[in-house]
Amino acid sequence: MSDSENNFIKGILLIYHHPLEADAATVMENVRSFQYSRFKVWSVNTAFGFPESLKEVQFQSLVLHYSLFGNRPYQLPDSFLDYLDHSQLSYKIAFFQDEHHHCRERFAFLNRHAIDCVYTLVEQPYFRDVYLKYTSVKNLINYIPGYVADDLIAVAARLSVPEARRTVDVGYRARPLSFYSGKGAQEKTRIAIEFRERARDSGLKLDIETDEAQRIYGRKWYKFVANCRAVLGVEAGVSIFDVDDSVQARTDEILKQQPGTSFDELSEKLLHQFEDNVYYRTISPRHFEAAAFRVTQILFEGRYSGLMQPMVHYIPLQKDFSNFDDCLRMFHDEALRRELTDNAYRDLIVSGKFSYQSFMQTFDERLIEAGLQPDVSATEAADFSRRLASDQRKLELRARKNRLMYHSDFPGRRELSLIGGPLLRKLRRWRDGSAR
Numbered sequence: 360m361s362d363s364e365n366n367f368i369k370g371i372l373l374i375y376h377h378p379l380e381a382d383a384a385t386v387m388e389n390v391r392s393f394q395y396s397r398f399k400v401w402s403v404n405t406a407f408g409f410p411e412s413l414k415e416v417q418f419q420s421l422v423l424h425y426s427l428f429g430n431r432p433y434q435l436p437d438s439f440l441d442y443l444d445h446s447q448l449s450y451k452i453a454f455f456q457d458e459h460h461h462c463r464e465r466f467a468f469l470n471r472h473a474i475d476c477v478y479t480l481v482e483q484p485y486f487r488d489v490y491l492k493y494t495s496v497k498n499l500i501n502y503i504p505g506y507v508a509d510d511l512i513a514v515a516a517r518l519s520v521p522e523a524r525r526t527v528d529v530g531y532r533a534r535p536l537s538f539y540s541g542k543g544a545q546e547k548t549r550i551a552i553e554f555r556e557r558a559r560d561s562g563l564k565l566d567i568e569t570d571e572a573q574r575i576y577g578r579k580w581y582k583f584v585a586n587c588r589a590v591l592g593v594e595a596g597v598s599i600f601d602v603d604d605s606v607q608a609r610t611d612e613i614l615k616q617q618p619g620t621s622f623d624e625l626s627e628k629l630l631h632q633f634e635d636n637v638y639y640r641t642i643s644p645r646h647f648e649a650a651a652f653r654v655t656q657i658l659f660e661g662r663y664s665g666l667m668q669p670m671v672h673y674i675p676l677q678k679d680f681s682n683f684d685d686c687l688r689m690f691h692d693e694a695l696r697r698e699l700t701d702n703a704y705r706d707l708i709v710s711g712k713f714s715y716q717s718f719m720q721t722f723d724e725r726l727i728e729a730g731l732q733p734d735v736s737a738t739e740a741a742d743f744s745r746r747l748a749s750d751q752r753k754l755e756l757r758a759r760k761n762r763l764m765y766h767s768d769f770p771g772r773r774e775l776s777l778i779g780g781p782l783l784r785k786l787r788r789w790r791d792g793s794a795r
Contacts, residue, residue: 366416367448368743369735371397375424376434378406379758384577386426388508393422397723397733399740401747407758409438410750417448417744419731423474424455431461433468436791443472450729454478456504458698459540459600459639460607476729478502480596485637489602502726503664504595505644506715507651507708514578515651518585522693528563529554529657530587530688534571536597538622539610541600541634546678550591550659552674557683568592574586584648589655589690590675592645594663599630600637606630642666650703655696657686664757666713672703740784 375390393400398420403410405427418419421443427434435443451474458465458479469477476498481489486499487685527787531551536544548569557565564586576582584590601607609629614620620628642664649656656673669675676682689695707713723733 367419367477368399368416368739369419369732371396371420371422372413372418373400373402373422373424373437374405374427374435375402376405376426376429384510384580385505388510388715389505390424390426391510392506392508392719395716395719398726399733399735400729401744403747403751404755405434405436405439407678407751407754409436409442409749410754412743412746412750413442413622417446419448420450420452420726421446423453425456428437428453428465429457431464437451440446440472445472445670446548450475450726452476452478452732454502456480459597459637460537462489462493462600463604466490469494469496473554474522475792476500476725480504480639480641482638485600488637489600493602498725498729502718503641503713505647506718507713508715511648512708513777514581515585515648515653519652520585522588522696525586525588526564527566527587529558529589529591530583531568532574532583533569534574535569537607537610538614538625538630539599539607540597541599541630542626543594543596543640546593546659550593550676553680554591554657554683556682558597558687561687565689580694581648581652584654585652588696589657589674590645590649592643592649592656592658594659594661595643595645596640598635598639599633600639601633602637606633614772638693646703647707650700650707653700653704655690656703657690666707667703670699672699672706674699678694715786 371393373390375386377387377390390402393402401418403413423435423443451472453469453474453476455465455477458481469476474494474496477490477494477496478500479486479490480502481499482501483499488497490499531554533547533551535548538545551567551569555565558565566583599606606629610625613625613629638662646656646658646663646667650672656667657676658667658669658673659678660669660675667673674686674695676686711717716749728732
């Protein structure tokens with residue numbers, strides 16, 4: 360029996376990735392939500408490196424956060440992959456989002472590292488066509504990409520202002536997405552471009568952008584939402600699920616040979632046959648944010664995970680814009696706006712049905728069904744917590760120093776890096792026992 364088997368901790372290790380740069384607030388809201396679990400949870404950020412104290416232990420469960428899989432290669436250095444493989448006693452869970460592409464790599468990862476459970480945005484009727492067909496994962500659980508955090512409610516209460524003081528009538532941000540993701544992906548920019556053009560002479564104050572450079576992150580995003588009377592929106596997700604990576608490959612080949620091909624041309628030539636092959640649409644965190652800030656939502660009609668209904672929670676806009684004038688008329692009806700925002704606030708926020716607390720309650724129940732128990736020695740937990748916290752403080756400090764020295768721009772930075780870089784490397788070699 361190995362030392363790690365002797366040091367088995369009845370708790371959860373949550374592994375996530377969050378760089379020092381600003382990121383979407385929803386990522387860390389999701390990470391922090393695990394504090395509501397009945398299980399003891401420790402969290403580790405791979406952006407800082409591998410904590411030495413992990414080598415001594417195995418956990419009852421390892422949870423791989425969706426932030427690890429947002430870029431390729433995955434944000435899991437070899438040290439973490441080795442740890443994942445050596446944690447043979449752990450129940451391994453992977454959370455995925457944006458899982459409609461690069462599927463072969465995702466499936467290979469699940470099989471290679473013996474993942475037991477996947478939380479997926481794929482709905483249950485399509486489990487067999489995706490994960491059960493290509494992987495050995497036994498447990499599949501459908502969830503939505505974001506829930507209502509206490510922080511969101513608090514920020515909304517602090518930043519919300521009366522409609523009369525808001526300076527934007529209709530706001531929205533999006534960015535172009537790859538053609539191979541289908542019509543659903545194109546809707547995110549199409550609603551913006553078409554609405555902005557049609558409303559150009561309406562007298563409405565618009566703040567609608569589709570350029571990457573105009574994206575807004577962090578608290579600035581909440582301030583933007585708070586300043587809008589209405590926001591546009593579509594369902595999250597895409598309409599083509601590239602299960603075998605063939606759609607992207609064929610799309611890339613066509614665009615390489617004919618660079619000026621439009622989406623409509625590509626759709627007629629290739630993509631139409633793959634549309635909605637796997638249903639991959641869902642409600643978005645943006646819809647909860649708008650509800651929390653009591654902002655009217657003008658949305659393309661859709662299912663929205665069955666949680667939002669047209670003319671109850673939002674103003675429905677037909678995807679061909681045939682009812683555009685009706686949408687503007689409804690937007691100008693202050694009583695209707697108030698009714699819709701009250702309904703959305705009541706059903707999505709106040710009800711508590713979609714809070715992170717509620718989600719973590721069901722998460723715990725699933726773990727218990729899988730045979731895990733939320734009991735851990737207080738002494739054991741406190742001792743390991745001290746060691747892990749010490750490791751992570753050192754790793755974060757080193758990451759911040761490296762960022763300051765090598766990636767920041769300030770007078771004397773180059774000279775400092777020339778002096779400090781070799782010294783830091785020498786100290787690391789000495790620490791690792793390689794200096795002679």
